[in-house]
Amino acid sequence: MYPAQFDYKRATSVEEALALLTEADDVKFIAGGHSLIPMMKLRLAQPEMVVDIARIDALRGITEEGDGVRIGALTTHAEIAASSVLHEHCGLIAEAAAEIGDTQVRNRGTIGGNIAHADPGSDLPAALIAAGATVHLQSASSTRTVAAADFFLDLLTTDLSHDELVVAVTIPSLGRSTGCAYLKFEHPASGYAVVGAAAWVKMENRQCSGAGLAINGVTATPFNGNEIAQSLVSTDASDDRIAAAVESVQPEDPMADVFASADYRAHLARVFAKRALVSARDRAV
Amino acid sequence: MGITIELEVNGQPVKREVEARTLLVHFLREDLNLTGTNVGCETSVCGACTVHVDGKAIKSCTQLAVQCDGAKVTTIEGLASNGELHPMQSAFWEEHGLQCGYCTPGMIMAATHLLDNNPSPTEAQIREGLKGNLCRCTGYQNIIKAVQTAAGAEG
Numbered sequence: 001m002y003p004a005q006f007d008y009k010r011a012t013s014v015e016e017a018l019a020l021l022t023e024a025d026d027v028k029f030i031a032g033g034h035s036l037i038p039m040m041k042l043r044l045a046q047p048e049m050v051v052d053i054a055r056i057d058a059l060r061g062i063t064e065e066g067d068g069v070r071i072g073a074l075t076t077h078a079e080i081a082a083s084s085v086l087h088e089h090c091g092l093i094a095e096a097a098a099e100i101g102d103t104q105v106r107n108r109g110t111i112g113g114n115i116a117h118a119d120p121g122s123d124l125p126a127a128l129i130a131a132g133a134t135v136h137l138q139s140a141s142s143t144r145t146v147a148a149a150d151f152f153l154d155l156l157t158t159d160l161s162h163d164e165l166v167v168a169v170t171i172p173s174l175g176r177s178t179g180c181a182y183l184k185f186e187h188p189a190s191g192y193a194v195v196g197a198a199a200w201v202k203m204e205n206r207q208c209s210g211a212g213l214a215i216n217g218v219t220a221t222p223f224n225g226n227e228i229a230q231s232l233v234s235t236d237a238s239d240d241r242i243a244a245a246v247e248s249v250q251p252e253d254p255m256a257d258v259f260a261s262a263d264y265r266a267h268l269a270r271v272f273a274k275r276a277l278v279s280a281r282d283r284a285v
Numbered sequence: 286m287g288i289t290i291e292l293e294v295n296g297q298p299v300k301r302e303v304e305a306r307t308l309l310v311h312f313l314r315e316d317l318n319l320t321g322t323n324v325g326c327e328t329s330v331c332g333a334c335t336v337h338v339d340g341k342a343i344k345s346c347t348q349l350a351v352q353c354d355g356a357k358v359t360t361i362e363g364l365a366s367n368g369e370l371h372p373m374q375s376a377f378w379e380e381h382g383l384q385c386g387y388c389t390p391g392m393i394m395a396a397t398h399l400l401d402n403n404p405s406p407t408e409a410q411i412r413e414g415l416k417g418n419l420c421r422c423t424g425y426q427n428i429i430k431a432v433q434t435a436a437g438a439e440g
Contacts, residue, residue, distance in 0.1 A: 001327045008288060008305035008351050030352070037308075037347045038328060050305065052352060078341075102417025103395065105329060107341040108348065190330070191416075 003040035007049040014167060017053050018140040021163055024049040029165060031074050034101075034109035035117035059112070059167060062086060068172040073112025073165070077124075078103070080111060089173040092180035092200050092212075096127035099184050101191055112166040115151065118158045118221070120255065121192030125152055126222040127182055128169065129214035130198040130229075136168040137161075149214075152221040178202040178210070179283030181276045185217075185268050187259060193217035194260050195268040199229065199276035201237055203284040208237040213277060218251045218269045225249055225273060237281050246273040290354040294319070295363030303350045310334040312350035313360055321361035321390045325419070332418030335391035336360045342398035344417070361390035364397065373397050373435045382431030384422035392418045396432045405436055 007024065011017035021027050028047040030036050031054045039045035053059065053074065060074040062083045069089045071080065080086060081098035100106055100114070100123050114124050115135065128135075128148035135151045137144050137160060148169070151159050160166060174180070184196040193216045202210035211232050213225035228248045235241050249270045254262040287302035294317060301316050313319045313336065322345060325333030329347040336345045337359040364371035370378070373393050383389045392415065399406060399414035406414060411432045412425070420428060 002308070002311075003306045006305055008349075030349070033349065033352065034329065034347055037349070040306075041327065054352060101329075102332070103398065103414055104332060104335055104342050104344045104417045108343050 001041040003037065004043060004046045006040075006047050008052065009049060010052040010055065012055060014053075014056060014058065014138060014165065015140075017051050017056065018138065018163070018165060020049070020051045021140070027051060029053050031113050032076060032108035032110045033113075034105055035113045035119070039117075053165070064089070065170065068170055071111055071169045071171065073167050073169070074110050077101075077106035077109050077111070077114070081106060086171075090131050090171045090180070090200075092127045092131050092174070092182060092198055093124070093133075093171055095180060096123045096182040096196070096198055099123045099182060099186075099193075099196070111169055115148075115169070116158060116160055116166050118152050118156050119192070120155060120220055120222075121187070121190070121194070121196075121217045123182065123184065123193055123196055123216060126196055126214035126216040127198040128171070129222050129224055130200060130212035130226065131171050131174065132212065132226075133172075134170045135159075135166060136170065137164045138167045139163045139165075143167075149224050149226070155220040174200055174210075175202065177204050177284055179280040179285070181279035181283065183272050183276045183279065185272060195265060195272050197269070197272035197276035199273070199280040201229070201232070201277060201280040201284050203237065203281060206236055208232045208235055208281070211237070211277070211280075213273055215249070215251070215269050215273060218254050218265045220253075220255065223249065223251045223269060228273075229277065232277070237277075239278060242274055242277045242281070246270045246277065249273045288351050290351055292353050292355060293357045295359060305349065305351055307350045308346055309336070309338075309348040309350050309353055309358075310345035312353075313345060313358070316350075319360050319362050323387055323390060325387070325391070330417075330419070331388070331391075332395060332415075333388050333391040335394040335418065337394060337398060340401070342395050359394075361393060364393070371397070373400070373431070376431040376435035377428075380427050380431040380434055382423065382428040383420075388418060388420045388422075392420065392428060396428075396435065399432065400436055406432070408433070
């Protein structure tokens with residue numbers, strides 16, 4: 001399988017990359033290529049021009065910033081999974097990144113490409129929504145930020161405009177006394193999440209003082225369960241309370257395929273939401 | 286339409302003109318005649334095309350050759366030195382970690398990357414490290430043994 005022909009340009013700065021967007025009608029950025037190249041091989045994407053942003057060092061790396069962490073768009077899943085900074089501030093993102101594909105895929109795939117592609121079975125989006133992450137976008141004329149919870153609009157569709165580039169994701173520090181868990185029912189062949197639940201729970205003096213939840217794979221965009229998780233705040237977040245809370249995980253219009261029906265996916269969503277919240281609570285010590 | 290790329294493949298400098306859409310695996314096999322790297326699923330699942338780029342195992346069916354301009358690429362042909370098999374190659378031989386052999390080059394490249402980062406992996410870590418490489422013959426047992434042997438563990 002070969003991609004269709006295209007012009008290839010290499011950008012050395014964000015400004016240059018964004019300027020190149022105007023040189024053809026259909027321009028795609030490439031970094032790790034693990035979302036774009038498969039799409040191009042299947043001819044589902046046939047860009048006229050591909051702009052290689054992989055050498056823009058300003059877009060790479062994980063740094064502490066304010067009360068949180070900034071992850072450059074070019075940071076690979078392997079780098080995220082291994083990041084001590086992320087494990088300290090928000091291990092949820094690292095744990096979800098470690099579940100993506102396999103070693104080789106994680107060595108190439110990047111967080112920017114992952115979220116721009118917005119595959120519903122991907123592992124990172126739910127973790128970003130549960131953690132309250134912010135996506136940073138830049139165009140030739142402006143910059144803006146979007147909450148991860150508002151970024152994913154539909155199947156393979158995001159709030160990213162054609163003239164914009166994902167430059168970074170910022171994650172608020174979840175603080176001490178917080179436990180995280182990303183639990184996944186994995187498709188045995190593809191490795192994608194049939195259902196993947198990302199949860200964090202903060203416990204202080206045996207009381208829940210904060211929590212987040214989001215679920216990949218069930219609906220076209222991640223199911224946002226943050227309000228459901230926050231219903232545990234000021235309780236002891238016991239198994240029973242968690243079991244009662246996840247009854248509210250009622251995804252609208254769950255996806256169905258030969259592997260998992262809509263009802264089964266919705267059922268798994270509740271099962272994995274519960275397990276993830278229980279695991280997160282147990283780790284919150 | 287050609288784009289000139291310069292890179293190092295198995296320690297040798299290489300300069301070639303490629304089409305932008307040329308995948309690394311096809312560049313290695315067809316332009317450089319390094320046919321040890323196999324094309325399997327072509328969808329970044331099976332791992333038969335695994336090579337090292339700048340010391341990291343990657344799937345060469347999902348990388349453009351032009352992205353490797355300036356990179357150091359190692360293929361299965363680059364592991365042996367001075368006629369001596371790489372320890373991982375010897376271990377696959379000793380433990381019979383293959384049957385048809387199609388997955389073997391990718392398996393060995395993934396396994397060497399694994400030991401580069403974790404010289405004494407547990408069996409679970411070996412299985413996780415080779416998750417991106419499919420073998421349809423062996424049932425994996427002898428492959429795991431081969432990696433353990435190469436790591437100096439009891440097979």
